[in-house]
Amino acid sequence: MNYSEIYDLHLQLLKAYAAHNNGEYSAYQREIDYYTNQLRLAEDMVQRIFVLNQLVKIREKERDGLISWCSDTYFNQKQDYSGSQDGVMG
Numbered sequence: 698m699n700y701s702e703i704y705d706l707h708l709q710l711l712k713a714y715a716a717h718n719n720g721e722y723s724a725y726q727r728e729i730d731y732y733t734n735q736l737r738l739a740e741d742m743v744q745r746i747f748v749l750n751q752l753v754k755i756r757e758k759e760r761d762g763l764i765s766w767c768s769d770t771y772f773n774q775k776q777d778y779s780g781s782q783d784g785v786m787g
Contacts, residue, residue: 707749714756
């Protein structure tokens with residue numbers, strides 16, 4: 698895999714995260730703005746990839762809370778329906 702392919706892969710991933718975010722204000726917006734500005738200042742492909750990687754990490758931190766909430770909600774509902782924590786009735 699060459700640098701151009703890695704760069705394109707990072708861009709695709711960030712576009713997917715941005716589409717999911719629907720333009721909502723992020724708790725990490727200050728960091729996102731900082732790295733977006735750094736992307737404009739990056740002089741070569743390696744620097745751009747590093748900056749894009751930082752943006753991907755921030756987006757993944759954002760999703761951690763959502764993923765935790767979803768799993769907690771799912772397992773709490775499962776516990777409420779079954780009456781036991783392991784899902785076994787009786």
